Amino acid sequence: RKEVEQDPGPFNVPEGATVAFNCTYSNSASQSFFWYRQDCRKEPKLLMSVYSSGNEDGRFTAQLNRASQYISLLIRDSKLSDSATYLCVVSSGGGSQGNLIFGKGTKLSVKP
């Protein structure tokens, strides 16, 4: 089983739509979880960390389900500017970022 799995998409949605991505991870000892955003031919940038209690940042909501070992990202009221690839990132255990595992990313395309 791959360590971090994401649906590669693409997810093609109209402006204003709500879209959700899931990501599953294999290491039950994983401690930290993130969503990064990567625009075409650019570097990844942190979108949000994912906390056990779930967290929200404007139109973005992240959830963690430790029992089922998945995290999710919900984007409400999609904007054209949300078009990007969303990377799920999981620490594979231990305290060092040397253990960060990146998913391959889910591509989102928001259409007018």
Add this chain to the structure above:
Amino acid sequence: NAGVTQTPKFQVLKTGQSMTLQCAQDMNHEYMSWYRQDPGMGLRLIHYSVGAGITDQGEVPNGYNVSRSTTEDFPLRLLSAAPSQTSVYFCASSPSGGAGDTQYFGPGTRLTVL
């Protein structure tokens, strides 16, 4: 602050050539790392450093060397370039390397090995 900078932005090498990818950060971060990103693959860790004078191997270290003589700089050396090293290389830094830290990425170097 410039953040994380990388040079060059693009590079074409012939098989067997060597070169150094430069990475610098001005945020006084202790932790720095190098990743490669290939089509259809997640970012894979090549080498990382938890502070000046300390480096360690990541998931795919073969064919690459690193050193960390200062907090600011973390160059990546390709010893003898191979076509399999054609990729986009990202340098990243974070304050302490803790598992919850945000990683700040440089703009990347696009390398082609012929």
